[in-house]
Amino acid sequence: MIFLSHNLRAGWRAWPTALCAVTFSLFVATALLYISERKEQALLSESVTTSGWVAYQAQLEYVKTDDALKRAALRPDAEALADVGLRLEILRSRLPLLYGSEDGRMLPEIDALTPVLQRFEIVLDGMIDAMPALESGSAPKEPILKAWSSALAPLGRELQSVLMASVAYNNNLFERERSLSEQPTLVPLALLFLSGSTLIILMLTRARRDREHLRAVEAARRAVTEMERNLRGVVQAAPSAMLVVDPAERAVRFINPAAAEMVHPSLDHPDWTRLIDTSLEEVQIGDDGGMILRIAFAKSGGDVVSLRGSLCPVMWEGRPQMLMVLIDNSRTRDADLQLIQAAKLATLGEMATAIAHELNQPLAVIRMAVANAHRHLDAADAREAVAAKLDRVTTQVNRAKRIIDQVRRYGRQPSGKAATFALRPTLELAAGFVAEQYRACGIRLALQLDVPADLAILGDRDLLEHVIVNLLINARDAFEQRAMARPRTVWLRARLHDQKVLVEVEDMAGGISEEVMAHLFEPFSTTKPAGAGAGLGLSLARSVVRDMNGHIVAENMRNGACITLLLPVARTPATREAA
Amino acid sequence: MSRTAVITSLLVLWLTLPAAAQAVLVRWAGADGKVVEQRELTLRDLDALPQAAIETSTPWTEGVRRFTGPPLSAIATLGGQSPKEVRVAALNDYVMTLPAEDWTQNGALxxxxxxxxxxxxxxxxxxxxxxxxDRDARFKQAMYKSRMVWQVKSLDFLVP
Known part of the structure; x- marks a missing residue:
């Protein structure tokens, strides 16, 4: 169907050209026809006027010659004879014209007459040559003249018939001329009219079609302009940041107001370059094949924003470039942080008894030491004994201080700021925090930290500490659920791998079942009984790790589960911060 | 004496007969018909005038012929006049009018x-x-052919 209509359309396009050619040729043909008709008429007129003239002239001369002969025969004086001579010569001069001239050749049947005329020429020549003798001679002239007259009589009859034939021929021509002049030049005029009107119709339809085309083109152009304007409006008004990036030059070509607010209004600001570099490094292929982004971007003010978005190729300013659409989900992250805080407080609440128990111990020792010190004050070697007791008090006070410090640090609201910090001390602190609980449960915590002490990573130190603590608590809880006689051990490892640090928390608690593994990092997925935990720990861990541009994976090992964190090493050395 | 007379008259006749047949009557007249001058030019008179020649073929002759004689302009200006046109009459009473340019520009002979x-x-x-x-193809047109009058009997010049 489409093929047919395409062919028709192609054929239809050829029509105007063909019609034009036909019209033009009709026009030319009409003009030529008109010209030829005029020429024919002129020719006719000319032939009508000239043919027969020579025949008439010859006939006239014959009559005059015959008359001169007859008169001379009556009275042959010198004058009459001279006249005869003249007439004979003139008649003789007219005969060749009948068959020799253009006008004569047009006479009908002149070809048949030519030999006859030529014979008479010879006769006349003879007579003309005999004239001087006749004039001067003494012989009687009348018989000779009479004989000449009768000799020329057939010539007279021939000339008469020629004249008659040419008159009839002329009548024919007159008829033709009349009919020609009467005949209206209908055919040429009709053709002219037809061709002219066809041409005009053609031009009009063409003009109309061209006007319609023009209108359509104009409308399309207006629609495009309108759409562009709408698009621009949408882009400008969109709450998400939209920017056009030139990947070759790592520069930003266009930002919408949301993007300007997110990063910086000026396109030349170095923040943009950093954002582009991070994005292009961290881009991943999503489920639908598109390019997605999940990055943590540290603004130059120190704030870290969590950005989520996508990347797609786009044609901008005639060049292929990249369109980046980003959403700032820092608020979600702040909510997450608050959740973390809430979870921490909840945990803290859980651990309140343990903490109280812990604090009680040094306090009890202090009390006993003070009481003993009082007793020893009365004795003689009181000084040494009291000093020893006071030392004991100091040690216990330090111990209590450490416990309180841990709690304080744990209860601190996460700042949300990124800074470079040393990894190893953080892991050691996390381990220290749960040390008492592990001891109370009889679980061994093994530390294998194969990283230099000053190895730094970029992120929030407190958050990472919390994540590790969470993992360690999860491991402890896993042991609680499966009461087993095997020695309970949890490993906390850290080692370098390429440019990244691997932090592993491995337990021997039997591992994670398959259906739980599928939803492990999703929020509110928990294996703990209701009321014991919200199930947010691992999802929060994932978002924290992601914010640090790292990865977290869980897998089942020999006898238990292993959670691995993959964190990028910071390029700048750690910033020292007061604890 | 009579013999001499006869011979003389015959001689004269012989001489003049052809000569009489070969004479052209030339007249100069004004528009009102008043004859200003009249001459009869014999062949001898014509030969005395400055001569010219045309070598050409014609529709009435075979091949190229050499026509010699005085140019028509020589005859036209004989009386000291500058005529505007001439009416040429032939022996069979054919008459044709020639304009002055034919002898002033076209070289009529x-x-x-x-x-x-x-x-x-x-x-x-x-x-x-x-x-x-042969020299100018425009003389082959019918208009000029009708001006090539033969068996010329008389020339009537119209003087302004």
Whole structure:
């Protein structure tokens, strides 16, 4: 169907050209026809006027010659004879014209007459040559003249018939001329009219079609302009940041107001370059094949924003470039942080008894030491004994201080700021925090930290500490659920791998079942009984790790589960911060 | 004496008869018909005038012929006049009017001889007004052909 209509359309396009050619040729043909008709008429007129003239002239001369002969025969004086001579010569001069001239050749049947005329020429020549003798001679002239007259009589009859034939021929021509002049030049005029009107119709339809085309083109152009304007409006008004990036030059070509607010209004600001570099490094292929982004971007003010978005190729300013659409989900992250805080407080609440128990111990020792010190004050070697007791008090006070410090640090609201910090001390602190609980449960915590002490990573130190603590608590809880006689051990490892640090928390608690593994990092997925935990720990861990541009994976090992964190090493050395 | 007379008259007749057949009557007249001058030019008179020649073929002759005679302009200005046109009459009473440009610009020739011999009446003599057909193709048009009058009898010049 489409093929047919395409062919028709192609054929239809050829029509105007063909019609034009036909019209033009009709026009030319009409003009030529008109010209030829005029020429024919002129020719006719000319032939009508000239043919027969020579025949008439010859006939006239014959009559005059015959008359001169007859008169001379009556009275042959010198004058009459001279006249005869003249007439004979003139008649003789007219005969060749009948068959020799253009006008004569047009006479009908002149070809048949030519030999006859030529014979008479010879006769006349003879007579003309005999004239001087006749004039001067003494012989009687009348018989000779009479004989000449009768000799020329057939010539007279021939000339008469020629004249008659040419008159009839002329009548024919007159008829033709009349009919020609009467005949209206209908055919040429009709053709002219037809061709002219066809041409005009053609031009009009063409003009109309061209006007319609023009209108359509104009409308399309207006629609495009309108759409562009709408698009621009949408882009400008969109709450998400939209920017056009030139990947070759790592520069930003266009930002919408949301993007300007997110990063910086000026396109030349170095923040943009950093954002582009991070994005292009961290881009991943999503489920639908598109390019997605999940990055943590540290603004130059120190704030870290969590950005989520996508990347797609786009044609901008005639060049292929990249369109980046980003959403700032820092608020979600702040909510997450608050959740973390809430979870921490909840945990803290859980651990309140343990903490109280812990604090009680040094306090009890202090009390006993003070009481003993009082007793020893009365004795003689009181000084040494009291000093020893006071030392004991100091040690216990330090111990209590450490416990309180841990709690304080744990209860601190996460700042949300990124800074470079040393990894190893953080892991050691996390381990220290749960040390008492592990001891109370009889679980061994093994530390294998194969990283230099000053190895730094970029992120929030407190958050990472919390994540590790969470993992360690999860491991402890896993042991609680499966009461087993095997020695309970949890490993906390850290080692370098390429440019990244691997932090592993491995337990021997039997591992994670398959259906739980599928939803492990999703929020509110928990294996703990209701009321014991919200199930947010691992999802929060994932978002924290992601914010640090790292990865977290869980897998089942020999006898238990292993959670691995993959964190990028910071390029700048750690910033020292007061604890 | 009578014998001499007869011979003389015969001689004169012999001499003048052809000569009489070969004479052209030339008249100069004004528009009102008043004759200003009149001459009868014999072949001898014509030969005395400055001569010209045209070598050409014509529709009525075979091949290229040499026409010689005084140019028509020589005759036209004989009386000291500058005529505007001339009415040429032929022996068979054919009449044609020639405009002045034909003898002032077109080089019309009042030919008295063809290839050196005088022209007999039966050969369209004694005098034939000729144009240089071969040199200028426009003289082959019917208009000019009708002006090439043969068997010229008289020339009537119209003087302004």
């Amino acid at each position: 009042f030919s008295t001889r063809i290839n050196g011999t005088i022209i007999r009446v039966k050969d369209k003599g004694p005098f034939w007004i000729m144009y240089p057909l």
